Amino acid sequence: VVFIDACFKKETKHTPIWMMRQAGRYLPEYRATRAKAKDFIDFCRNSELATEATLQPIDILDVDAAILFSDILVIPLEMGMKLEFIEKKGPVFHDPVSCMEDLARLCKTPEENLGYVYEAIGKIRKNLAPDKALIGFAGSPWTLATYMVEGQGSKTFEKIKKEVYKNPVFMKALLATLTESVKKYLINQIDAGANAVQVFDSWGGALEEEKFFEFSWKYMLEISEYIKKERPNIPVILFSKGIGTYMDKIYGQFDVFGVDWGTPMKLAKDKLFEKYALQGNLEPSRLYDRGEMLKGAEELLNLFKGESGHIFNLGHGMIPDLPAENAKELVSFVHSYTKRS
Ligand code: CP3
Numbered sequence: 001v002v003f004i005d006a007c008f009k010k011e012t013k014h015t016p017i018w019m020m021r022q023a024g025r026y027l028p029e030y031r032a033t034r035a036k037a038k039d040f041i042d043f044c045r046n047s048e049l050a051t052e053a054t055l056q057p058i059d060i061l062d063v064d065a066a067i068l069f070s071d072i073l074v075i076p077l078e079m080g081m082k083l084e085f086i087e088k089k090g091p092v093f094h095d096p097v098s099c100m101e102d103l104a105r106l107c108k109t110p111e112e113n114l115g116y117v118y119e120a121i122g123k124i125r126k127n128l129a130p131d132k133a134l135i136g137f138a139g140s141p142w143t144l145a146t147y148m149v150e151g152q153g154s155k156t157f158e159k160i161k162k163e164v165y166k167n168p169v170f171m172k173a174l175l176a177t178l179t180e181s182v183k184k185y186l187i188n189q190i191d192a193g194a195n196a197v198q199v200f201d202s203w204g205g206a207l208e209e210e211k212f213f214e215f216s217w218k219y220m221l222e223i224s225e226y227i228k229k230e231r232p233n234i235p236v237i238l239f240s241k242g243i244g245t246y247m248d249k250i251y252g253q254f255d256v257f258g259v260d261w262g263t264p265m266k267l268a269k270d271k272l273f274e275k276y277a278l279q280g281n282l283e284p285s286r287l288y289d290r291g292e293m294l295k296g297a298e299e300l301l302n303l304f305k306g307e308s309g310h311i312f313n314l315g316h317g318m319i320p321d322l323p324a325e326n327a328k329e330l331v332s333f334v335h336s337y338t339k340r341s
Pocket residue numbers: 019020021022023024025034040067068069070071072073085089090091137153200202317
């Protein structure tokens with residue numbers, strides 16, 4: 001399987017490509033599937049609809065890997081938090097956590113309430129061609145905690161950063177609780193049929209260097225090391241956004257480092273390619289313009305010419321109004337440009 005081989009830096013017949021948020025609103029087919037559900041949470045809990053959405057980018061774009069259609073926030077949802085996805089605003093928790101008493105009230109075994117995810121994975125794997133990989137995922141403990149403490153998306157992270165500096169004991173208890181659940185959640189996804197797993201740390205870059213390693217990376221590695229010990233053949237991808245300037249200090253046992261668009265790939269390659277495969281990192285906005293897209297893709301691919309271990313991806317998620325035909329052309333360009341006989 002091309003995607004899996006690339007994660008282990010083995011030679012492949014072409015460079016694999018998939019795109020973060022490849023199942024999403026930019027696809028008319030996705031919007032049609034979403035319309036069948038009452039709301040976004042109902043969509044995530046419906047394994048039939050989740051299977052349909054997961055498989056759409058495979059059929060439409062011919063990407064090398066499917067990523068489970070779900071959301072990172074199903075973990076806090078199944079811990080019992082009151083989650084709502086509000087149109088034009090994004091996710092909101094009506095009952096954010098801010099102290100040990102709040103943490104004590106949460107269910108500590110959300111992975112046991114996520115049967116609908118494992119069921120979807122089984123269905124997807126059954127309907128996916130054998131040469132395509134299925135990627136399972138979870139949010140990093142830090143990124144999940146940002147939503148649980150802030151109660152919604154944030155630009156400044158004032159509430160959670162106050163906890164980091166003023167109340168690290170509470171923060172670490174929350175992060176340790178999430179870490180235990182994410183470990184088991186990902187193992188369950190693998191046992192249901194996921195062929196690789198990615199941990200999304202979208203807000204790692206909100207932390208200064210010392211605190212990033214102490215409050216985010218440490219827990220991501222704990223998860224990765226657990227999976228590498230329990231399921232050594234499953235590639236683990238770690239994606240922290242906005243930490244390009246901390247790359248010198250990246251360490252630990254995992255397979256693929258996800259590079260965000262703000263980090264020059266050349267720099268990531270110099271620092272990390274000796275030890276890890278690299279995934280990324282075309283700026284998603286390049287897909288607004290076909291010429292910019294192809295030029296950016298070619299430059300990125302030229303960095304890895306003749307070398308194994310690059311997985312083409314965007315440097316963050318697909319944007320809802322990007323043209324689907326450009327995404328399609330990007331996939332066929334990457335495949336033909338990197339074809340090895
Ligand atoms: O195709 C895929 O990549 C798989 C599905 C997926 C979704 N969310 C579906 C989704 C994945 C991997 C995620 C991860 C996720 N969710 C992250 C980490 C990755 C990142 O983007 O940084 C984060 C931070 C979230 C939390 C979240 N979920 C937000 C902030 C939003 C609202 C943003 C928006 O675009 O409206 C969501 C909702 C969400 N998750 C949508 C999708 C397709 C849009 C919901 C809709 O259809 O209205």
